Amino acid sequence: MDFIEVIESKKLGKKLTDEQIDLFARAAASKDAKDYQLAALLMAIRLNGMDARETASLTISMARTGDMLKPDVGGIPVDKHSTGGVGDTTTLVLVPLVAACGGKVIKMSGRGLGHTGGTIDKMESIPGMRVELPEEEFIAIARRVGCCVVGQTSELVPADKRLYALRDVTATVDSIPLIASSIMSKKLAGGAQGIVLDVKVGSGAIMKTVEQCIALSQMMVDIGVRSGRDVVALITHMYEPLGSHVGNALEVREAIDVLSGRTSGPLLEVSLLLGEQMLILSRLADDAASARAMLLKKLEDGSGLAKLREMIQAQGGDGRVCDNLSLLPQAQAQMPVLSRADGHISAVDAETVGRAAQSLGAGRRTKEDIIDPAVGLVMHKRIGDFVCRGETVATLFVNDPKNAKTAADLVLGAITLSDGPVKTAQLLFAQVTKDRTVTYT
Numbered sequence: 329m330d331f332i333e334v335i336e337s338k339k340l341g342k343k344l345t346d347e348q349i350d351l352f353a354r355a356a357a358s359k360d361a362k363d364y365q366l367a368a369l370l371m372a373i374r375l376n377g378m379d380a381r382e383t384a385s386l387t388i389s390m391a392r393t394g395d396m397l398k399p400d401v402g403g404i405p406v407d408k409h410s411t412g413g414v415g416d417t418t419t420l421v422l423v424p425l426v427a428a429c430g431g432k433v434i435k436m437s438g439r440g441l442g443h444t445g446g447t448i449d450k451m452e453s454i455p456g457m458r459v460e461l462p463e464e465e466f467i468a469i470a471r472r473v474g475c476c477v478v479g480q481t482s483e484l485v486p487a488d489k490r491l492y493a494l495r496d497v498t499a500t501v502d503s504i505p506l507i508a509s510s511i512m513s514k515k516l517a518g519g520a521q522g523i524v525l526d527v528k529v530g531s532g533a534i535m536k537t538v539e540q541c542i543a544l545s546q547m548m549v550d551i552g553v554r555s556g557r558d559v560v561a562l563i564t565h566m567y568e569p570l571g572s573h574v575g576n577a578l579e580v581r582e583a584i585d586v587l588s589g590r591t592s593g594p595l596l597e598v599s600l601l602l603g604e605q606m607l608i609l610s611r612l613a614d615d616a617a618s619a620r621a622m623l624l625k626k627l628e629d630g631s632g633l634a635k636l637r638e639m640i641q642a643q644g645g646d647g648r649v650c651d652n653l654s655l656l657p658q659a660q661a662q663m664p665v666l667s668r669a670d671g672h673i674s675a676v677d678a679e680t681v682g683r684a685a686q687s688l689g690a691g692r693r694t695k696e697d698i699i700d701p702a703v704g705l706v707m708h709k710r711i712g713d714f715v716c717r718g719e720t721v722a723t724l725f726v727n728d729p730k731n732a733k734t735a736a737d738l739v740l741g742a743i744t745l746s747d748g749p750v751k752t753a754q755l756l757f758a759q760v761t762k763d764r765t766v767t768y769t
């Protein structure tokens with residue numbers, strides 16, 4: 329069997345055999361295989377699709393191109409993954425809360441690319457923090473502290489690194505089987521038994537409709553179940569940035585504000601929804617209501633914040649940031665963004681707000697760009713709020729003032745105003761488990 333036959337089959341819309349799929353995954357991890365042949369097959373898959381059996385087969389073959397961890401963490405290893413958003417710092421809020429409740433979390437995270445932020449970049453804004461740790465070390469930290477947030481090592485799913493980079497430049501990112509196999513191969517290889525997926529819907533997300541998100545979620549749950557893992561997917565809101573802070577150190581600050589009890593709102597609420605499922609999959613709670621009570625207790629008594637401090641210190645970082653936010657990188661200037669009109673906010677395009685933060689230096693345009701951890705913006709208004717002309721809708725945190733005008737224009741352009749009152753945004757749209765899909769309206 330050669331690779332051209334595999335491309336030919338999918339071009340004609342046929343189903344690929346497990347052997348053909350395995351050849352593809354191994355080729356993606358091999359230096360000898362050609363980018364153009366891999367890209368041709370990616371496009372054939374994007375156009376002609378793959379069924380549940382093919383997608384599960386691709387996921388397992390991809391996972392097996394690298395190490396498959398079986399982490400001994402002294403409990404059920406759980407992980408969570410978001411399909412990517414803006415102002416989406418749930419990881420830094422919920423991972424310490426779940427660990428404070430007795431959960432064992434090895435959170436494998438990525439860097440930001442384009443308008444979405446990446447947890448690894450946010451963590452690196454903490455002085456001294458190490459996020460690229462050898463496998464034995466992060467497993468030991470998860471066992472001792474209860475949680476560890478690390479970057480994907482090069483030994484894990486090399487096939488995905490190559491395919492993801494190719495998809496990014498061949499317009500093949502938005503394929504449900506390719507997204508599902510990319511995410512789930514990394515989760516299976518990371519060794520999590522319980523996997524909670526945060527599938528974002530809306531203007532700032534890869535998937536723009538709830539129906540597409542449900543199809544993606546069902547596929548990912550099915551893949552996990554076929555490999556004996558417990559998987560729950562929640563479809564959550566990305567019609568505006570989740571938290572108010574967008575930018576690396578700024579998002580760490582907001583997570584610390586939430587864990588200190590100074591801030592609540594949608595970021596805390598979505599973190600609790602995801603954390604509840606992590607505690608249930610950890611067999612530490614029987615249902616969402618009791619899981620929520622456990623998480624809220626750890627929030628209120630300060631042990632979630634103490635757990636974040638402990639994790640930062642275990643990873644070489646300065647844990648004092650949890651008590652003294654001025655130890656985080658600070659931008660030189662703050663500039664208000666003033667509304668040019670009166671009205672009720674009906675939408676805040678999350679992708680555009682992400683691009684505003686990116687234009688200040690918070691994100692990369694290419695993989696080689698260096699990010700500025702201090703810059704970004706804080707939104708003061710959300711969907712449902714009323715604003716007056718001249719009122720401050722956001723504050724920019726700026727190091728290079730020549731970027732400020734572009735960022736301010738992007739922020740104002742992201743906001744849609746309407747004449748009549750608008751309801752605040754719905755946060756949870758659906759929950760997908762192996763037995764059922766429940767939608768919320």
Ligand code: URA
Binds near residue numbers: 411412506508510511
């Ligand atoms: N996140 C991933 O890791 N892979 C995708 O394909 C999409 C989002």
Ligand code: CA
Binds near residue numbers: 412416446
């Ligand atoms: Ca994220």
